[in-house]
Amino acid sequence: MQLLSYIISHTQLPETSVKNTVALLNEACTIPFISRYRKERTGNLDEVQIGDIVKYKDQFEALEKRKATILKALADQDVLTTELQQKIEATRDLTTLEDLYLPFKKSRKTKAETARKNGLEPLAKIIMSQNASDLEAISHKYIKGEILSVEDALEGARHIISEWVNERSDVRNTIRKQLDRFALISTKVVKSKKEDENAQKFRDYFEWEESLSRIPSHRLLAILRAEKEGFIKLKIAIDDDKALADIENRIIKSNNVCSEQIELAIQDAYKRLLFPSLSNESLQKVKEKADAEAISVFAKNLKQLLLGSPLGEKRILAIDPGFRSGCKIVCLDAQGNLKHNETIYPHAPKNDTIGAMKKISSLAEAYKIEAIAIGNGTASRETEAVIRKIHFKNDLQVFVVSEAGASIYSASKIARDEFPNYDVTVRGSVSIGRRLQDPLAELVKIDAKSIGVGQYQHDVDQSKLKNELDTVVESCVNAVGVNINTASMSLLSYVSGIGPKLAENIVNYRSEKGVFKSRNAIKKVPRLGDKAFEQGAAFLRIKESKNPLDDSAVHPESYALVEQMAKDLSKPISDLIGNATALQKIDLKKYCTNSVGLPTLQDIIKELEKPGLDIREQAKVFTFNQNIKSINDLETGQLLPGIVNNVTNFGAFVDIGIKESGLIHVSNLSDSFVSDVNAHVSLHQQVIVKVLDVDVPRKRIQLKLHK
Structure with a gap:
């Protein structure tokens, strides 16, 4: 049995596409790199199709490895006949293979x-x-x-x-x-x-x-x-x-x-x-x-979470709310660096609401704060109410941010290395603020299964779960792109071709030599060879580089093509950037070669029109119904604003601003049959829901999606 025929029988993909993709995988190319920059060789396969090829390639190799083990065991027992060997070699699944081996297994003492x-x-x-x-x-x-x-x-x-x-x-x-x-x-x-x-x-x-x-x-x-x-x-x-x-x-x-x-x-x-x-x-x-x-449900949720709306490089005042222990406050600059931290006590038992409001107001002015991030855990609603009473000199946006996994981060080695002189409460508040600035950059520091957007994630095969979630994180990081001069080691480690060790080398080089001024300078990082540069360079962005293509998704191997296009139009490359009129005049067929076809050229033009465009939507302010403080305030028939905080294959859970999330059962997502929950709602989507039933003793809330 051949690898290609095995993959094709399971995927129904064209033989040439499978053959070339397998060759690229054997050359240690990553899925993001192959899907984005080798479209001509794969026949324009997407990440999902390439992922399927990887899955069945791994299955085939595991099957062949097991066959080899069994054949050796049978040969050692001197029971391997030509007929049995042929049956084993022709087997296409593990169940049949194990059945063939069953009579010859050396088992413990039996009756x-x-x-x-x-x-x-x-x-x-x-x-x-x-x-x-x-x-x-x-x-x-x-x-x-x-x-x-x-x-x-x-x-x-x-x-x-x-x-x-x-x-x-x-x-x-x-x-x-x-x-x-x-x-x-x-x-x-x-x-x-x-x-x-x-x-x-x-x-x-x-x-x-x-x-x-x-x-x-x-x-x-x-x-x-x-x-x-x-x-x-x-x-x-x-x-x-x-x-x-x-x-x-x-x-x-x-x-x-x-x-x-x-x-x-x-x-x-x-x-x-x-x-x-x-x-x-x-x-x-x-x-x-x-x-x-x-x-699969977890992976879809994680992708939506990681690609959540960033506020961007804004100065943030972040609050990790609490009652008895107080509210932990941090002030962050636009790059997420910690500038100040302290604790206020606006709630019981101290009830220093006035002092807390004055402190927040003065900090907002002193650090020129542009937005406030409040964790959505204990005392979140009460803290939000306090913040909204403050008359700030400038118009500040107030966001409630998911705390899921923040405690995991704050106690992690990554957090200790980032903030060795601060305790877990300060680190947790920083994480809340940074999540508002850039959810992806912050959430990659947390073990994905600890983020809490899955369904029985601790009960499934942990190896398969990790592989799938790592693939999702890698896909999201590379889809967005990474600023190499500000990215953390965690974020860099998910860039195509980089990995943890090279990410560490990049950060160390950046600390010693200063910021990277061009993509070519990346090659100076110790142990970052030609292969790693080929795989990762186009996903790494250099802001304010002399070459504007360094801050785009155009691969360095295509720079010469873009230079030729600019030359043919008698314009510098900088005049092509964002110039849709000039770009539309280019006859792409003129630039096709044996290795570069229309798919790659079309991607280049699309990127030049909006270089480095963030595929994510910008963060929007959301406000819960201020009259709903607990499950006891809910009544059947109420219409409430909410945020989808988990999606499962039996429905979606919605945060309506109280401790308990409500469930929109799959049957209540639409008046017609629903085959895919994700076709109707997505993680962090702002929705209006109708209260159908409230079971206070069991703390269960049934909701319906209101169109």
Whole structure:
């Protein structure tokens, strides 16, 4: 089996596109670089399509690696036949491969192995021939050693037959098909845990049953978590009688004493070996599907969060609100540098509201503050109310900013390295302020799964989750571009071709030598070779460079093309920047070469029209309903402003300005059928919602999206 045919069979992409993309990947090219700057070679594949090629390339390589391991093990056991080798080499999935290997696995001591050591395999073969008439007389010959009776002999022979039945691929596939089509998953509460306070969030699953193949991913993950925490027991079931009948029809061809023994062996094989193994396999397969859906939801949310609206380079006063411990205030300059910090106590128990207002007013004037960022945690609404009472000399915008993950950042090594002389409260406030300036630049410092925009993210395959989220972060960072002279080590590490070590080298070089004045100067960074420069240079921006292309997404390898265009128009490059009239006069076909085609040339023109354009929208001020202070203030039918703070495949959660978020169930997103929640709402979208139901004891709020 060849790699290209494997990928093509799963993706249905053109062979040339797959072949060239695989070649680029083997040259250590990154997905952002390939999708943006090698369109001619890939046939204009996008990041998703290239990501699929990467996924199936990895799957194929894992399959081939497992094949090699199995073939070596079989050769070492001296059981590898030409026929078996051909079957293994032709296998296209791990399940079939493991079935082929199953009879030869060196397993721990089993009942069948014990029976073989007692010399009962010949008896098992006689029974399986199904033509012996006096089985009791035959069995007498095997009474010796640990075998004390005919029944002992027959029981041992049945154990061997059970193992043979279990190892048959056709039998295993028969049970698999029944599990795939008819399996039910059911749950029952553990009686001793029924009244446990922590068990109440799983109350819906105290007694539950539905089709395993149709269970939604969020429900399966919730059930598995409840089982893991010991609140419920789950069971997978199919029609056992039908399953046994199907197996018997495949194996039993007679109606005599041998068939009776085989029937007993089949029942034993099914109960002890087949069903436990294959039901777990089926559950794991459904779990993998649920993981994939949950990871996809998380990835979509993370992308929307990372590409959230930045306010830009503004001077910020950021507040991490609190009651007893006070509100931590920091003042940041336009580049996010900490200029001042202190604590105010506008709320109970000190209630120094007047002093707090005077302090904020004086700080806003002293540091020429342009906007205020308030964390959305404890005391957020109360702090916002205080801020809005202040009469500032200048018109300041007030934003409520998500604190999700800020505490993770403030206690991290990255935060300690940035602010070694400040405690976690100051670092957390700085993070809140910087998130308003540039969400992407700040959020990349936090482990993505700690940001809190996922669905059961701690229950899914952690390796797959990390890979997917890292891919999303890399995609977002490179889509926006990075100012190499101000970017943190964390942000730089996600730039195509850079990574953590080169990011550290860039920051150290910048500290020692000063800012980079051109893209070519990047090559002076220790250990940043030609390959890393090729992969990353176009995603790194140099502000105020002599060459205006250094602050654009035009790749340095295309500079000569742009220079030729400018020369042909008798203009300097600087006069082309933003000059749509001049750019539209260029005949792109004139500049096509063997390596550069229209897709790349069109990208260049688009970039020259608006060089370095931020793909993100600018941050907008949002105000909650000031009369809603807690869940007790909610009434059915109210229309309220809110911000979507999490999207799942069963609906969207909305922050309406109180501690509890409300849920817009997928059925309440539209009056028509909704197949994709993301088609109706997105993370951080400002919406108007209608209150449908309020369950105060369970702290649940049901909402409807108001059009």
